[in-house]
Amino acid sequence: MIKALKGMKDTLDPQNRKFEYFIENTTRIVKKYGYSFIESPILEETILFKRSVGESSDIVGKEMYQFTDKGGNDVCLRPEGTAGIVRAFVEAKMDRIGGINRYFYYGPMFRYERPQKGRFRQFHQFGCESFGESNPLEDANIIIMIKEILDFFGVNYTIELNSLGCPTCLPPFREKLVSFLNATEGFCEDCLRRRETNPIRVFDCKNPNCQTLLTPAPRLNSELCQACKSDFDIVTKTLDSVNINYELNPNLVRGLDYYSKTAFEFVSSDLGAQNAVAGGGRYDKLVEYLDGRPTPAIGFAIGIERLLDMIELQEEKREGYYFGALCGEAKESLFSQAHKQLQSDKVIHNYDVKSLKAHLKGADKAHARYCAIIGEDELKNGVVWIKDLREKNEELRPLH
RNA sequence: GUGGGAUUAGCUCAGCUGGUUAGAGCACUGGUUUGUGGUGCCGGGGGUCGCGGGUUCGAAUCCCGUAUCCCACCCCA
Numbered sequence: 098m099i100k101a102l103k104g105m106k107d108t109l110d111p112q113n114r115k116f117e118y119f120i121e122n123t124t125r126i127v128k129k130y131g132y133s134f135i136e137s138p139i140l141e142e143t144i145l146f147k148r149s150v151g152e153s154s155d156i157v158g159k160e161m162y163q164f165t166d167k168g169g170n171d172v173c174l175r176p177e178g179t180a181g182i183v184r185a186f187v188e189a190k191m192d193r194i195g196g197i198n199r200y201f202y203y204g205p206m207f208r209y210e211r212p213q214k215g216r217f218r219q220f221h222q223f224g225c226e227s228f229g230e231s232n233p234l235e236d237a238n239i240i241i242m243i244k245e246i247l248d249f250f251g252v253n254y255t256i257e258l259n260s261l262g263c264p265t266c267l268p269p270f271r272e273k274l275v276s277f278l279n280a281t282e283g284f285c286e287d288c289l290r291r292r293e294t295n296p297i298r299v300f301d302c303k304n305p306n307c308q309t310l311l312t313p314a315p316r317l318n319s320e321l322c323q324a325c326k327s328d329f330d331i332v333t334k335t336l337d338s339v340n341i342n343y344e345l346n347p348n349l350v351r352g353l354d355y356y357s358k359t360a361f362e363f364v365s366s367d368l369g370a371q372n373a374v375a376g377g378g379r380y381d382k383l384v385e386y387l388d389g390r391p392t393p394a395i396g397f398a399i400g401i402e403r404l405l406d407m408i409e410l411q412e413e414k415r416e417g418y419y420f421g422a423l424c425g426e427a428k429e430s431l432f433s434q435a436h437k438q439l440q441s442d443k444v445i446h447n448y449d450v451k452s453l454k455a456h457l458k459g460a461d462k463a464h465a466r467y468c469a470i471i472g473e474d475e476l477k478n479g480v481v482w483i484k485d486l487r488e489k490n491e492e493l494r495p496l497h
Numbered sequence: 498g499u500g501g502g503a504u505u506a507g508c509u510c511a512g513c514u515g516g517u518u519a520g521a522g523c524a525c526u527g528g529u530u531u532g533u534g535g536u537g538c539c540g541g542g543g544g545u546c547g548c549g550g551g552u553u554c555g556a557a558u559c560c561c562g563u564a565u566c567c568c569a570c571c572c573c574a
Contacts, residue, residue, distance in 0.1 A: 155572050222574055400574030457534035
C-alpha cells in the first residue's frame with residue numbers, strides 16, 4: 098500500500114467538514130474588515146524566502162523543501178504565506194498604485210520538520226496581509242479581528258504582545274545584547290547557538306540557569322526608540338479601550354526576520370507543546386527588501402489544523418432524500434423520480450433492491466431527512482411512499 | 498537533527514513466561530413469520546500479526562535492522 102509521506106495528511110471526513118466550516122466563517126469575518134481574496138503559487142524561487150524570511154531563521158536554514166526544477170531553477174515549496182503575497186503585491190505594482198490594500202489567503206505550507214502534536218510537514222494557514230497602513234490602529238484592528246475569529250469558534254486562548262523595535266532601535270539593542278552574552282559565562286549550548294543566529298531568542302530559553310544569568314541583561318522594551326514606543330502604546334491603549342485582554346511578553350520573538358514593531362501570538366493551553374494558534378506582526382521593511390517601494394504592512398496567519406483541533410463538530414443535520422426500491426420492477430420509476438427530486442433537493446439514490454427496513458437503515462445512515470420508497474404496491478398505485486425520518490410521519494405522493 | 502512510546506480485522510484493543518485452525522467490542526453486511534430507521538435477536542464477510550533479517554523443531558510472542566505513527570526537545574501556525 099502506498100501511504101502519504103511522513104507528516105502529510107489527507108483531509109477526509111470529519112476533518113473536511115471542519116475545514117469547510119472554518120474557511121466559510123473566517124472568510125465571512127475578514128471580508129467585514131475589508132480583506133479580499135488573493136492566491137499566489139505554492140512553488141516559488143528559493144531566493145524569495147531567503148531574502149524575506151531570512152537565512153538565519155530555522156525555516157530557511159533547515160526546514161525548506163528545496164529542489165532544482167527541470168529548467169534548472171532553484172525553487173521551494175512555500176514554508177509560509179507572507180513572502181509570496183508580498184512578491185505578488187510588488188509584481189502587480191500595487192506598491193506604486195498606492196493606497197491601502199488588504200488581502201486574505203489560505204492554503205498549504207511546507208516545512209521539513211519532525212511531526213508532533215499540531216505540527217505537520219504539510220499544514221494549512223489562513224492569513225491576512227494589510228499593505229499601506231502605518232497607523233498602529235491597524236495593528237490593534239487586526240488583533241481585534243483575530244479575536245473575533247477565535248471567539249466565533251469558541252476556543253480558549255491568550256494574546257501575547259511585544260514590540261520588536263525597528264531598524265533604528267533593534268540593531269543597537271542586538272549589539273548590546275550580544276556583548277552582554279559574550280561577557281557572561283555559563284549559558285547553555287542552545288543559547289550559545291542562539292547568540293549567533295537569533296540572539297533575542299535567548300530570552301525564551303527554558304533553562305532556569307540561563308534565565309538567572311539573563312536577569313541583568315538589557316531588555317528591548319526599555320531600549321525602543323521614541324517612534325516604536327509611542328506606536329506600541331497606541332496599540333495597547335486601543336486594545337484596553339475595547340476591553341481586550343493581553344499579556345505583554347518581552348520574550349516573544351518571531352522566528353521570521355522580516356518582523357518589526359508590533360508582534361503578537363495567540364496561544365492556547367488546549368494545544369500541545371505547539372501552542373500558537375495564530376501569530377503575526379508588522380513588517381514595514383519587507384516590501385522594499387523585495388524590490389518594492391517602501392510600504393508599511395502588517396499581517397498574521399492562523400494554523401488551521403491547530404484551530405480545528407480545538408473545535409467541536411456540530412451534528413450533521415438531516416437533509417434531502419434517500420431513494421430505494423423494494424423490487425426490481427420499481428427501479429425504473431424510482432430512478433426517474435429521484436432524478437426529478439434532484440432538481441430541488443439533495444438526493445442519495447440506492448440502486449440495490451432491499452427490504453424496507455434495510456432502506457430505512459440506509460436513509461438514516463445517509464443522514465437523509467426523507468426516505469422515498471417504491472415497491473410493488475406503490476408501483477401498482479402510481480405513487481411513491483415517503484417517510485419523514487425526523488418527524489416520523491409518512492405520506493404517499495403521486496409519481497410524476 | 499536528538500530522545501521516549503507504539504505498530505495484531507475498517508476502528509479501539511486482548512493475546513500470560515514462544516506451542517495446534519489469532520480473538521473481543523464497535524463498525525460493515527444480511528436475515529429476523531405480515532413493508533417501518535437511528536435503539537432487540539441471530540448470522541456473515543474481513544487479518545501475509547508494519548516490513549526485512551536472525552534465534553528455534555516451532556515466532557504475533559525473543560533479538561537486530563528499517564519504515565510509519567504518537568509525544569517531547571528544537572522551532573513555529
